[in-house]
Each structure stands twice: as C-alpha cells, then as structure tokens.
Amino acid sequence: MSKLIVSPSPHVHSGDSVSKNMYGVLIALVPALLASLYFFGVGALIVSMVAVVSCVVFEYLIQRFILKYKTTVSDGSAILTGLLLAFNLPSNLPVWIIIIGSLVAIGVGKLSFGGLGNNLFNPALVGRVFLLISFPVQMTSWPVPLGFDTAYIDAQTGATALAMMKNHFGTLPSTSDMLFGQMGGSLGEVSGIALLIGFAFLLFRKIISWHIPVSIFVTVAVMTGLMHWANPQEYASPIAHLFTGGLMLGAIFMATDYVTSPMSKKGMIIFGVGIGVITVCIRVFAAFPEGVSFAILIMNAFTPLINKYVKPKRYGEVIKK
Amino acid sequence: MKTFKLGGIHPSENKFSAKQAIKTAPIPAQAVIMLGQCLGAPSTPLVAKGDEVKVGTLLAKPSGFVSTSVHASVSGKVLKIEDVVDASGYKRAAIVIDVAGDEWEPSIDRSPAIVKEITATKEEIIAKVAEFGIVGLGGATFPTHIKLTPPPGKIAEVLLINAVECEPYLTSDHQLMLEKGEEILVGVRLLMKAIGVSKAIIGIENNKPDAIELLSRIAQQYSEIEICPLKVQYPQGGEKQLIDATIGRQVPSGTLPIEVGAVVQNVGTAFAVYEAVQKNKPLFERIITVTGKSVKKPANLLARIGTPLSELIDFCGGLPDDTGKVIGGGPMMGKALTTLSVPMTKGSSGLLIMPSLEAERGKMNNCIRCAKCVSVCPMGLEPFLLMSLSEQEIADWATAEQQHIMDCVECGSCSYTCPSNRPLLDYIRLGKNKVGGIIRSRK
Ligand code: SF4
Ligand code: SF4
Numbered sequence: 001m002s003k004l005i006v007s008p009s010p011h012v013h014s015g016d017s018v019s020k021n022m023y024g025v026l027i028a029l030v031p032a033l034l035a036s037l038y039f040f041g042v043g044a045l046i047v048s049m050v051a052v053v054s055c056v057v058f059e060y061l062i063q064r065f066i067l068k069y070k071t072t073v074s075d076g077s078a079i080l081t082g083l084l085l086a087f088n089l090p091s092n093l094p095v096w097i098i099i100i101g102s103l104v105a106i107g108v109g110k111l112s113f114g115g116l117g118n119n120l121f122n123p124a125l126v127g128r129v130f131l132l133i134s135f136p137v138q139m140t141s142w143p144v145p146l147g148f149d150t151a152y153i154d155a156q157t158g159a160t161a162l163a164m165m166k167n168h169f170g171t172l173p174s175t176s177d178m179l180f181g182q183m184g185g186s187l188g189e190v191s192g193i194a195l196l197i198g199f200a201f202l203l204f205r206k207i208i209s210w211h212i213p214v215s216i217f218v219t220v221a222v223m224t225g226l227m228h229w230a231n232p233q234e235y236a237s238p239i240a241h242l243f244t245g246g247l248m249l250g251a252i253f254m255a256t257d258y259v260t261s262p263m264s265k266k267g268m269i270i271f272g273v274g275i276g277v278i279t280v281c282i283r284v285f286a287a288f289p290e291g292v293s294f295a296i297l298i299m300n301a302f303t304p305l306i307n308k309y310v311k312p313k314r315y316g317e318v319i320k321k
Numbered sequence: 322m323k324t325f326k327l328g329g330i331h332p333s334e335n336k337f338s339a340k341q342a343i344k345t346a347p348i349p350a351q352a353v354i355m356l357g358q359c360l361g362a363p364s365t366p367l368v369a370k371g372d373e374v375k376v377g378t379l380l381a382k383p384s385g386f387v388s389t390s391v392h393a394s395v396s397g398k399v400l401k402i403e404d405v406v407d408a409s410g411y412k413r414a415a416i417v418i419d420v421a422g423d424e425w426e427p428s429i430d431r432s433p434a435i436v437k438e439i440t441a442t443k444e445e446i447i448a449k450v451a452e453f454g455i456v457g458l459g460g461a462t463f464p465t466h467i468k469l470t471p472p473p474g475k476i477a478e479v480l481l482i483n484a485v486e487c488e489p490y491l492t493s494d495h496q497l498m499l500e501k502g503e504e505i506l507v508g509v510r511l512l513m514k515a516i517g518v519s520k521a522i523i524g525i526e527n528n529k530p531d532a533i534e535l536l537s538r539i540a541q542q543y544s545e546i547e548i549c550p551l552k553v554q555y556p557q558g559g560e561k562q563l564i565d566a567t568i569g570r571q572v573p574s575g576t577l578p579i580e581v582g583a584v585v586q587n588v589g590t591a592f593a594v595y596e597a598v599q600k601n602k603p604l605f606e607r608i609i610t611v612t613g614k615s616v617k618k619p620a621n622l623l624a625r626i627g628t629p630l631s632e633l634i635d636f637c638g639g640l641p642d643d644t645g646k647v648i649g650g651g652p653m654m655g656k657a658l659t660t661l662s663v664p665m666t667k668g669s670s671g672l673l674i675m676p677s678l679e680a681e682r683g684k685m686n687n688c689i690r691c692a693k694c695v696s697v698c699p700m701g702l703e704p705f706l707l708m709s710l711s712e713q714e715i716a717d718w719a720t721a722e723q724q725h726i727m728d729c730v731e732c733g734s735c736s737y738t739c740p741s742n743r744p745l746l747d748y749i750r751l752g753k754n755k756v757g758g759i760i761r762s763r764k
Contacts, residue, residue: 004644004645004646004647004657004658004659004660004661005645005646005657005677005680005681006410006646006657006658006659007646007657007682008657008744008746008747008750009648009652009653009654009655009656009657009731009733009746010652010653010654010733010734010736010737010746011646011648011652011653011655011657011673011675011680012332012333012489012652012653012679012737013682013683013736013737013742014330014332014737014738014740016693016738016739016740017683017740017741017742018686018689018740018741020740021689021691021740072686075686115687116687116689117687117688117689117690117741118687209696258689258690258691258692259689259690260690261690262692263690263692263695263703263705263706264692264695264703265696268692311703311724312695312698312701312702312703313327313701314574314700314701314702314725314728315327315561315565315571315572315574315699315700315701315728316561316571316572316573316574316728317571317701
C-alpha cells in the first residue's frame, strides 16, 4: 500500500462543477432556441452561431495572448454568454455587429473585471446594451416571425408588442401568440412557454432557486395589474407585460446569473423586486419601450451593497436574547 | 415529516453495512488504550508497568472537570505507558496492555437478562455514569455526566436522543437499535431520571423504517418516550439541527442546548448508560462500522477500546488494494488517519476505507458566486465570505467574527456542495482558530 492521503473533512464531494451548471443552463435554453429557429428561421441560427463562436474565440484569444493565463473556455461560460447575447438580438442583425457585441461582452463585460466570478455586470447584457446604444436602428428593427423563414437580412420587419403598447398603435398579438412567441422581438425572448420550460428544468436541477424570477414576475404583475385595473385603455394587461419583450428571458436567464446577483435569499428577493419596479417604470414612463436589460444592469450595480447589508437568516436568529 | 429548517444536503448514503448483525471482533494481542478518551483533558493513569489488570479494571482517573475515567478493555499485564500516534496524527500518551485470557471484573453482570426495573436514584445514576467513564458516543466524546448536571439556574425540559446517524456509510447506531432496542429504552429512562425530565424524544431518520417501527413498538410501554421520524437530511445529527428538527427551537449563538431546555444524548450513549447502571459495566467496548466501497465484508463490529484499527480491517477482509484514504468516523466529519496502527477509542463510530480514485480532491476554481454554499449552510452563514476573509493577504478576523464564524459547526456541507471545489471549511477552521484565540485573549 502506498501512503495514505490525509486531508481535512469533508472527504466527499457532490460532484457538482462550474461546467455542469453552465451546460445545465444551456440545456435549459434549448426549448427557446428551437422556438426561435421555428419563428425566425435561418436568421436565428446565424445570429446564435456567430455570437457563440465569437464569444468563445474572444475568450480564448484574450486569455491566451493578452492576459496569458490558462483559458477557461471549457467551463462553458463563454458559450452561455454568447447564446444569451444572441437571444437578446434581432434575428437580422449583421454579422459584424454581432462580433462587436461579443467582443464587448467577453472583453469588457467579463475579462476586464478578472474573469468569471469577478464581473460586476452580466456580460451578455453589457454587450447588448453597448449595441443598443451604438446601433440603435439595427438593434430595433425586429423581423416579424413568418414561420420557418429562410430570409436573413431582408426579412420583413415590424414593431414589437412593447412598442405598440407604449405608443398605442397597431393590434397587440393575441394572448396565445404571446405565450408561444408568434410576435416580433429578439431571438430568444419571444416564446414565453419555451422559456418557462427552461425555468422548470433549472429549478428541477437546482441550478437556480425560484427567488429572483418569481419576485420579478410578481412585482411586474402586481404593478402593471394595478395600472391596468385603474385604466385599461392606457395600460396593457399584466399578461401582456409578462410575456412580451425580454421579461421572461431576463428574469429567468439573465437576472439569475450567479456572479452578478445577490447571495442570500432575502437579497435575491430585493434584487428581483428592484428589477421588476425599474422595468415597469422604464416601460411605462421612459423613452425606451423595453427596460429589462437596463433594470438588470442597474440592480447588478447594487448587488455588492445588497450582499453587504442583507444577510441570510442565521440559525438561532428567531430567538433574540 | 419533520426536519431542520436551514440548509442541509443529501449526500449518497452508501450504507453498505446496513442490517449486518453485530459481530464480535477478536480481542487483540496487545491493547493500546489512549489516556485521552474524551473531548477534555487526558486522564491520569493509576496503573504502572507490570500491573495485572482485568477487563473493567480502572486504569486512569479524570484529571479535571471535563475528563473521564478509563477502564481496561482486556485482561493481562501493563507493558508500558508510552506516546503513540492517535487519530489526530499526533503522538499522545497511551497504556499498552499485553493481553492474557479474557478475565472480567466479577462485579460486571455478564448475564444476557435485560434489567428493566430502575432502582438507582438520580444521584446514583449520575455517579455511575461518571465512574464508568461514559462519554458521548456519537463522536464528540463529551463526558456524559457533565451533560446530566445542568448548570445552576437552567432547567431541562426534554431529553432528545440522537438516533439520526446522518453520516453516510455509518450504520452502527442503526444496528444497535435493531438488536438492543429494549436496553436502549431503559437507558433513555435512566437518562430522563438523571436530568429530571418527564419527556424524551428519539429522533430517527426515515431511511431506517425498521428501527422506527421496532422502537415505536417497544416505546408503547412508556408513554413518556416519543419516537420522532425525521426526513433524511445532513447534518440532522448535529445537536443544534436535531433540536430544531424535533422541538422546533433554535439554540442562541454561543449558548448550550440547555438554554432552550434540551439535553441531547446519542442513542449509543443511552445503551452505554444502560450497561453502566443496570449491568455495572464500564465503557470499554463499543459498536464500530467498518466499511468502504472496496471493503470485502463491511460490518458492524463490537470491538474493545484499544484494538488497533488495522486488526478490525483485517477482520473485515483486509485493506483493499485500491485504498487511498482511511477515515476515522464518517466521510463528512471524520478524520483522515495517517497510519492504521491508531487504536480504537470511545469516540470511534466508524472506519471508512476510501478508494484512491475518490480520495483526491477536485481542482479548485474561482468562486462563481453561485450562493450554493450559502443555501446549504445549516447555520445560515456565508461560507464563501468567511473563506475569503480568512484567505486574503491581511485576513480580516474582526469581520469574520461579526459574520458569526464561531457559529460554524464544521459540518462540511459547504465544501461538499461548492461547484468550484473550494476548500471552504479548511479556511473557516483556520479562521475559527484565530478568532477563538482572539476572543479568549479578550477575557
Ligand atoms: S461547515 Fe460551517 S460554514 Fe460550512 S456549511 Fe457547515 S456550518 Fe456552514
Ligand atoms: S459554493 Fe463555491 S462557487 Fe458557489 S458561492 Fe460558495 S464558494 Fe463560491
């Protein structure tokens, strides 16, 4: 017998790993990916592929040649950032813009902070918001889903339901179209049902907890519900708010990003409520029709503060001496 | 079904030795009896080289308030008193006895009859428990008689019996309940009388339905004893978690269970108390699980204190070729042994032999702030934060103290869970040491 290994307890491990969690989230995104292929056709495929490949390549190149440390591309987090970025883009976005977005997401959003675990903001959202500000026209001309469409750049474009809600024009998609995704919008956000299936999978695999998404849903539903009840002509219904724009995608997949969301359950709820409130305010009162991305980024900035002051429930706390 | 409220994990149970009838391990040729057999100070030897001893002869007496009596587990002649490597890896004093025959002190009642009737008074019970060296057998080895005497001003309301056995692999308590149910309940009643309570709750996880069923049936004769099935969850066997699970109370930070009216004893301890008080038998043998994925015959052994662990392994089919690590205790809280010559002590609840493939730790990565360590911590702490406070170049002990580092029960749930394989508990232990020192120096 060779020498015995001596190390402190515990001597067993759950077998969980960073890559298992990242690939788990990717699996949870598959239904939404299929839905976007169905609705947006080839464009969805091109945008997703370009974003994923360029995120992975940029992560590898920057870590290898600029930062000069071992690359972490195998943990799956760059693939995830790429796919989430793609999900936030219109399906007819030119390739070069997608590549710029990926570079910003990985280079600025993630690696400039010190890589996975140290970034303050959700990298995919950093990329998206950068593009939104730099290329407002391309970023907001949404192709109309026409079933399995083979056109890419020339796809017919239209307004999103949110813009219609805001500016009171056109006819909103029917409720079932909203649920399944038959409406204009960015790649991954259109099918609420597909995203909810992903949510169920994430919960089942215990990759995320319910606190952030549910508190966002509840906040948005209550706020828009009250407005709609007070004035149904002026304000859209809570269902319309929940199932349009990036709300589902943002609440389930972007706001729950491990690194940039709070650590305690109480903190997660505060974070979720904050995102809900800001989202509704932007959607209803500000110039942009969509507010989820901004809301998440703003709350990302508050995360360190929340972590500092909002502590988990301690054992023995109930009995105050 | 009841369980504790905060955190918790579900490691694979791997109870290979479950339902293996208790086998008596052979008496060693030489017994090595550590003088440190409890959590407190090592005992003071009363014998010298050349003395003849019988099974049950007092070898050493308590050397302070938190200390225990130590008895011979074999008959023979004291060969020497010398320092040997113990489970912690350090050399400590032990009495070595050359075994001859198996002659017991005549005062010990060796008949198989179960003595149910309790004649001893409260004081007599506590005196016997102290005299016969009973310590907590769950692994903590705190002298039992001290726990039976609550500090002035505190009143015990309920006795909680820990029959949870939440450590994976271990099965000794389970098997003991299946074979010694009647005796255990007499022991429970003795403990109740000693602390003066009229209620006892035995917490058993529902992965042991046969033990729950059997003890419930026996407990029908005693209306004051309740069997409480618990949902399987680690670390339910921790005192604080068991109290929360069974009676829904939480012990305030820095205090003892008696603060909420509870006294917690292990089920094995209840059996030892039965033997001490009803059978006049000192604590010199116990049940130990010898197990592991590659062990040929995983078993629950009745073995004498002082038996070298290597002999127990031999009895269970020998050390497997793929052995990487040998752990005294269970996989979550047990200690990795440096050598197999370590002798069995009163606290030896298990011996786990791990294949080398499983013995190495995974590669550590950045903290991805997934909060999983926070959500599993049964004390509601933030392990990632406590680790980073201990790890940073200028460690921040003041913040660590404010963030309740001393409340950590060292259950290991955080390190077990971390997807980045971060050695959270290693750093938290380091921090606890430092902060503990700072707190003591303040007094
Ligand atoms: S070892 Fe300490 S910090 Fe880690 S989970 Fe257990 S009690 Fe919490
Ligand atoms: S479980 Fe590990 S990776 Fe997750 S927050 Fe805790 S220390 Fe960080």
